[in-house]
Structure formats: structure tokens, C-alpha cells
Amino acid sequence: MILEKVAETRAASGETPMLLALRNVGKVFSNGVTALSKVDLTIREGDFLSLLGPSGCGKSTALRLIAGLSTPTSGQLDWRGSIDRSNTGFVFQEPTLLPWASVFDNVWLPLRLKGVSRAKAEPAVVEMLSRVHLTGFENAVPRELSGGMKMRVSIARAMVTKPRILLMDEPFAALDEITRFKLNNDLLELWQDERFTVVFVTHSVFESVFLSSRVVVMAARPGRVHGELAVDAPYPRDEAFRTSPDYAALCRQASDVLVDAINSTAGSHHDGH
Amino acid sequence: MTAIEDATLKLDPEEARRARQERLERIGKWVLPLAIMVLAIVLWDRICVWNEIPQYILPRPGVVLQTLHNDAGLLFSSLLVTLRITFLSLALAVIGGVGLAVLFAQSKWVEMSFFPFAIVLQVTPIVAIFPLINIYVNNQTVKLLLCAWIVAFFPILSNTTLGLNSVDRNLRDLFKLNGATRWQQLRYLRLPAAMPYFLGGLKIAGGLSLIGAVVAEFVAGAQGQSSGLASRIIEAGYRLNAPRLFAALILISLTGILIFLVLSLVSHLILRRWHESALKQER
Numbered sequence: 351m352i353l354e355k356v357a358e359t360r361a362a363s364g365e366t367p368m369l370l371a372l373r374n375v376g377k378v379f380s381n382g383v384t385a386l387s388k389v390d391l392t393i394r395e396g397d398f399l400s401l402l403g404p405s406g407c408g409k410s411t412a413l414r415l416i417a418g419l420s421t422p423t424s425g426q427l428d429w430r431g432s433i434d435r436s437n438t439g440f441v442f443q444e445p446t447l448l449p450w451a452s453v454f455d456n457v458w459l460p461l462r463l464k465g466v467s468r469a470k471a472e473p474a475v476v477e478m479l480s481r482v483h484l485t486g487f488e489n490a491v492p493r494e495l496s497g498g499m500k501m502r503v504s505i506a507r508a509m510v511t512k513p514r515i516l517l518m519d520e521p522f523a524a525l526d527e528i529t530r531f532k533l534n535n536d537l538l539e540l541w542q543d544e545r546f547t548v549v550f551v552t553h554s555v556f557e558s559v560f561l562s563s564r565v566v567v568m569a570a571r572p573g574r575v576h577g578e579l580a581v582d583a584p585y586p587r588d589e590a591f592r593t594s595p596d597y598a599a600l601c602r603q604a605s606d607v608l609v610d611a612i613n614s615t616a617g618s619h620h621d622g623h
Numbered sequence: 624m625t626a627i628e629d630a631t632l633k634l635d636p637e638e639a640r641r642a643r644q645e646r647l648e649r650i651g652k653w654v655l656p657l658a659i660m661v662l663a664i665v666l667w668d669r670i671c672v673w674n675e676i677p678q679y680i681l682p683r684p685g686v687v688l689q690t691l692h693n694d695a696g697l698l699f700s701s702l703l704v705t706l707r708i709t710f711l712s713l714a715l716a717v718i719g720g721v722g723l724a725v726l727f728a729q730s731k732w733v734e735m736s737f738f739p740f741a742i743v744l745q746v747t748p749i750v751a752i753f754p755l756i757n758i759y760v761n762n763q764t765v766k767l768l769l770c771a772w773i774v775a776f777f778p779i780l781s782n783t784t785l786g787l788n789s790v791d792r793n794l795r796d797l798f799k800l801n802g803a804t805r806w807q808q809l810r811y812l813r814l815p816a817a818m819p820y821f822l823g824g825l826k827i828a829g830g831l832s833l834i835g836a837v838v839a840e841f842v843a844g845a846q847g848q849s850s851g852l853a854s855r856i857i858e859a860g861y862r863l864n865a866p867r868l869f870a871a872l873i874l875i876s877l878t879g880i881l882i883f884l885v886l887s888l889v890s891h892l893i894l895r896r897w898h899e900s901a902l903k904q905e906r
Contacts (some may be wrong), residue, residue, distance in 0.1 A: 421795050440800050446793040450815050450896045458812070463801045490899050511801075 366394040368430055369515065369547050370416065375425035377411055377573075385411040387572035393515075400550045400558035400565045402604065404569065404612055408573020409551045411458070413517050416549060439440060439508030439516040439546075443523055445494040445500035447507075453479070454488040457506045464511075471510075478506040481540060498529035505537065514527065515547040522557070534560055542585055555608060559600045560592060567604070569611035576611035579604050635842040639726040682866040687873065688868035698867075699857065702874055708764070708836040709882075712771030716828050719772065720779025721821065727780075728787040728813060730807075738784075748833065753842040767839040767851075774835030775828040782824030786817025819898050822890040829882045839873060 370393045371420040393399055399600040401409040414420040415427065417440050454475055461471040479485055482502040492500055493520075501521060508516060522530045538561060540567045541548060552558050558565045562581050569576040583596055592599050634642065664684050670676070671683045678686060678856035691698065723741070749770055782885045790813055798808050840853035852871050859868040894900060 417796075417800060419799065438800060440797065442793045442797075444793060446797060447792065448794070448812070448815070450818070459797075460801045463798070463803045463807055464810070493897060 366396055367396045368428070369393050369397075371428045372412070372415075373425050373428060375412075375415065375422045377408070377415065377420070378423045384572040385594065386415075386422075387574050389573075389575055390567065391575060393547060395430075395514075395544045396547055398538075398548045398550065398561055398563045400552055400562040401568055402552055402555065402558045402565050402608060403568030403573075403576075404570055404608075404615075405553065406573070407568040407570040407611075409472065409568050411517050411573060412568075413549060413551050416515075417517050437511075437514045439513035440509065441501075441504050441508045441516070441518040441521045443520045445492065445497075445504040447500060447503055449492050450524055452489050452491055452492075453484065453495070453503050456492070456503055457510050459507060460511050474510055475506075478510045481509070482506045482536065496529075497525055498533060501525065501533060502536075505540075509540070509546075510546075512544075513546060515549065518550045520551050520553065523553070530557070531592070537561065538587060549610065555601055555604045558599065559588060559604050565604050565607075567607045567611050570615045576614060577607045581608055679863040679865050682869055687869040688865045691870040691873065694870060696866055698852070698870060698874060701850060701855045702878065705833075705836050705840065705853070705875075706878065708767045708771055708839070708851065709833045710877075712768050712775055713829060713832040715768065715772045716775035716779055716832060717825065720776045720824065720828070721783050723776075723780050724783035724787055724817075725809065725814075727784050728809070730772060732786065733891065741777060741780055746771055749774050749838055750842060753839065757843070763843070767836060767843060770839030770842075771832050771835030774838070775832035778827040778831065779821065779824040782820045782827075783817050786820025787813045789820070790816045798867045818896055819900060822886075826883065826886045826890065828881055829886045833875070833879050833882060849885070 371483075372389050372391040372393075375386060375389040378382070378384050382461075389408075389412060391412075396484075401412060403409050411420070412585045415422055417438055448459065451459070457475045457478055458466075458468065461474065462468075476485075479488065483507055484499065484502050484506065487495065487499070492503070495503070504521070522533050525533065534557065550558070550561060553583075559581055564577040565578065565581060566575055567577045568574065581600055583591060583600065657861055667681075668683050668685065671681055682690075723737075727738065752773065753770060756766055760769060792814060794816075795808075798812055805810070836851070837853045839852040841857065843854075852875055855871045856868055859865070859871065
């Protein structure tokens with residue numbers, strides 16, 4: 351439904367409409383730490399946007415603000431259309447599954463909380479599991495799965511409600527490289543089929559460039575947006591892209607911005623004292 | 624046949640030693656405790672004979688067994704009385720403990736306000752409270768139940784409270800994101816997450832409810848108002864009927880062991896698919 355609407359809007363206007371804008375957003379914790387300061391960021395419908403930065407730059411805080419798990423101290427979040435939190439999917443760094451529940455029940459959970467019965471949810475759950483290549487594992491419990499498979503369940507759970515925005519908080523950071531590459535590819539495939547919006551938090555230059563259409567680089571103390579890089583390489587991106595000179599050049603650009611961001615923090619740190 | 628021999632041959636000395644060790648441990652786990660038990664009983668019997676200890680001080684194991692058989696009617700009807708109190712109080716401890724824990728879990732304020740009362744109930748010796756209960760409560764069964772309940776409910780309350788509060792923070796966020804109601808969060812997240820803790824408390828409470836029942840009977844029995852196993856023990860003590868005393872004691876012990884085993888089995892069956900404690904150790 352939502353996707354159709356998006357497609358219509360796109361066709362009508364000829365350009366990608368804005369989905370969400372963070373305007374001058376700041377967040378100060380009760381212990382006095384300024385996690386975010388004056389963040390301006392526009393997320394467009396269908397973006398694959400990465401938030402890239404060193405630890406402590408507030409990228410996870412920004413994600414939690416977007417998810418509605420936390421409220422901004424200053425500034426505001428403007429959503430196009432109505433804000434419906436149930437249209438948000440969230441993938442944590444850990445798979446965060448219910449350990450006592452089967453794979454099916456874990457994916458069913460968001461629908462179940464909305465009052466959808468098992469029988470009614472089954473087509474959506476089964477479809478989502480096949481999309482993440484987990485058909486046949488419906489009755490397994492999480493501990494019987496590998497780390498990568500658990501993360502697939504987590505993604506299926508986030509996507510089963512067909513959210514218009516998917517928020518991912520360093521989802522593949524704990525996985526080995528081979529598994530991570532595979533999940534990168536599968537995630538892109540899913541995104542290309544459905545064209546939902548993704549905000550992807552990562553501290554890996556290579557991962558952010560491979561996946562995203564936009565890389566937003568953040569700096570720390572206080573957390574802020576330092577710069578942005580458009581990744582113009584066309585989709586679909588596959589293993590060939592991963593070894594291409596274009597990719598290497600883009601990674602280099604992103605890396606330069608990141609180094610600059612880190613230095614800006616170190617500079618202000620020295621200036622401040 | 625040859626394949627198996629080949630496989631054995633291929634094991635290096637260290638692995639072979641480990642395999643042998645494991646085999647021995649598997650057998651020893653059962654044989655050793657049994658052997659020691661049998662040895663202890665034989666020794667008990669020999670000590671009685673060698674020292675010519677009179678039956679009213681320390682009866683020989685054979686005599687105890689004989690008494691267990693001869694007085695079976697009397698002893699088992701008493702056991703039933705004790706068991707009834709034990710299981711009723713355990714059931715009430717589960718209902719009360721889990722109910723209070725769920726109530727506490729609704730709000731930190733409720734927990735902070737009322738948890739001290741639970742601790743007061745727990746730390747005051749039941750033997751000291753019983754005379755009061757004796758004054759306030761008329762019904763014999765209710766009296767005993769109340770005693771056993773006070774002893775047994777605390778581990779369930781304390782463990783379940785801990786479990787309900789030990790939910791993964793990300794999972795809580797996930798439920799919040801999906802607009803879960805308080806009831807849904809309890810039903811689908813906090814109660815299942817508290818299950819291993821609750822079952823741990825249940826195992827302790829099972830033993831305690833038996834102890835509570837026996838202690839309550841003891842205190843009540845001293846006033847000649849009870850017909851449970853404890854009163855049989857007191858009675859046998861007055862009459863210097865040591866064999867019956869021992870027989871009753873053994874019955875109580877066996878009951879305790881049985882309760883523990885059954886609750887352990889229940890716990891294992893519920894947790895075996897997902898919880899670390901119930902998983903086979905892998906190397």
C-alpha cells in the first residue's frame with residue numbers, strides 16, 4: 351500500500367520526496383553529556399543513508415530519536431505525512447530475538463503485538479523468511495542458528511510489517527567478514543525490490559560506501575554532522591563492485607571525510623583546553 | 624568391526640585418555656553414590672551389632688525397614704496429611720509469589736514500598752511466629768498452610784521479581800517500538816524471560832514447603848493437634864519407639880528428594896530448548 355503510494359508520488363513529481371527532516375536537533379542527557387548538537391539532516395523517500403562516524407559521535411542516539419525511543423532536547427523531527435511508529439522497523443546490533451520462541455514466532459511478534467492472529471500472519475511471515483533465505487527454519491529456536499542466521503531473523507522481523515523506514519544500528523558489526531558480505535548483498539537485494547528507506551549506522555567506511563546512496567559522516571564531542579558524500583555508483587551492486595576502482599576511490603573519499611571529522615574533534619578538544 | 628577398531632587406533636593417547644575418563648565418569652556418577660550409601664548402611668548395621676546398641680537408641684537398618692513395612696498403614700496415612708499441606712502450601716506459594724512479583728514489576732514504587740515486608744516475613748523464624756498464628760487462626764489446616772506458605776513463598780517472590788526485571792533492554796525497546804501494551808509486554812516478554820528464575824525459586828520452595836509443613840506440624844503436634852508425619856515422630860520419641868522414628872524420618876527425606884527430582888525434571892523439560900542452564904555442555 352505505502353509502497354504503491356510512494357511510487358505514485360514519485361511518478362507524479364518526478365523527484366524523490368522528503369520523508370523526514372531533522373531540524374537543528376540536539377540531545378543532552380541528564381548526566382550533562384551533549385550527545386547531539388544542531389543536527390540538520392534530510393532523509394528522502396527511498397534513500398539508503400549511512401551514518402558513519404567514530405564511537406561517541408551520537409549516530410546511535412540519532413537513530414533512537416528517529417525511532418521515537420527517545421525525544422530531542424532541542425529542535426524537531428518533521429515527518430512527511432502522519433508519524434506512525436508502527437511504520438518503523440528497527441534492527442539492533444545484537445539479533446535481540448526472544449530465545450524461547452521459534453524463528454516463526456519471533457518474526458510473527460510485531461504482527462502479534464498488533465493483534466494479528468497466527469493464521470492471518472502466516473503468509474507474511476513465510477514470505478519474509480523466504481526473502482531472507484531462511485525457509486525451512488521456521489521451527490528452530492535462536493540458539494540453534496548461526497550469528498548470521500540470527501541477524502537474518504532480526505531483519506525479517508523488522509520488515510514483516512512492511513515499514514516505510516528501516517533503522518539499523520551497526521547490525522553486522524559482530525559478524526565475520528564472509529557472513530557480513532553476504533548479508534550486505536542480501537540486504538541490498540531486499541531494498542532494491544521494495545525500495546523502503548534505510549538509515550544504517552556503521553563505523554565501517556567500506557560497508558557504508560558499498561551499501562549506501564548517501565553517506566553522512568558524523569563527528570564526536572559534541573555529536574554533529576560533519577559532512578556528506580553522495581555515492582553515485584549504480585545499483586545493483588555486487589561482488590564485482592566490491593573490487594572495482596570506483597569503489598576504492600569512493601572509499602578513499604569517505605575515509606578522507608571521516609579522518610577530517612576525527613581531526614576536527616581532536617582540534618576542538620585541544621582548543622577547548 | 625574393523626572400522627571401529629581403526630577409529631580407536633587413530634586416537635592419540637591424550638584423546639584416548641579423555642574418552643576413557645568420560646566413560647568412567649558416566650558410570651561413576653551413578654555407581655559411586657550408591658556404593659557409598661550401601662557402605663554407610665552396612666557400617667550402621669555393624670556398629671549396632673559390634674557395640675550392642677539397644678534398639679530404642681539406634682535400631683539396625685533391617686529393623687527400620689521392617690517397621691516401615693509393619694507400620695505402613697499408619698505412616699503412609701500420616702505422610703498423606705503432610706503431603707497435602709506441602710503441596711497446597713507450594714501451590715499457594717507459587718500463586719502468591721508470582722502474583723506479588725508481577726505486582727512489584729508494575730512499578731518500582733510498589734516494589735520499593737512492599738519488598739521490605741516480604742523480607743521481614745522471611746527472616747523471622749517460623750517457630751517464633753507460630754504461637755501467634757495459633758492464637759489468631761482456629762482452623763488446623765489453615766494454620767499449617769499459613770506456616771508452610773510463609774516459609775516457601777519468599778524464594779519464588781524474590782527470584783521471579785529478579786527475572787521480571789532482567790529483561791534485555793533492546794527487547795524492551797523492540798516492544799515499545801511496536802506499541803506493545805503493558806499486558807502484552809508482561810505476557811510475551813517479561814513472564815517468559817522470568818521463567819528460568821522462577822523455576823530456580825520453585826526448586827528451593829519445593830523443599831522449603833515440605834520443611835515448613837513438618838515444622839508447623841511439630842509446633843502444632845506438640846499441642847496434640849496434628850496427625851502428620853511430624854506428630855508420628857514426636858509420638859515415637861515419647862514412646863522410645865526409635866525404629867518408627869527412623870522410618871518416619873526416612874519417609875520425609877525420600878519425599879523431599881522426590882519433590883526436588885520432580886521439580887528439576889519439570890524445569891529441565893520447560894527450559895531444555897532454549898536456556899543455557901538446560902543445555903548439554905559442548906566442547
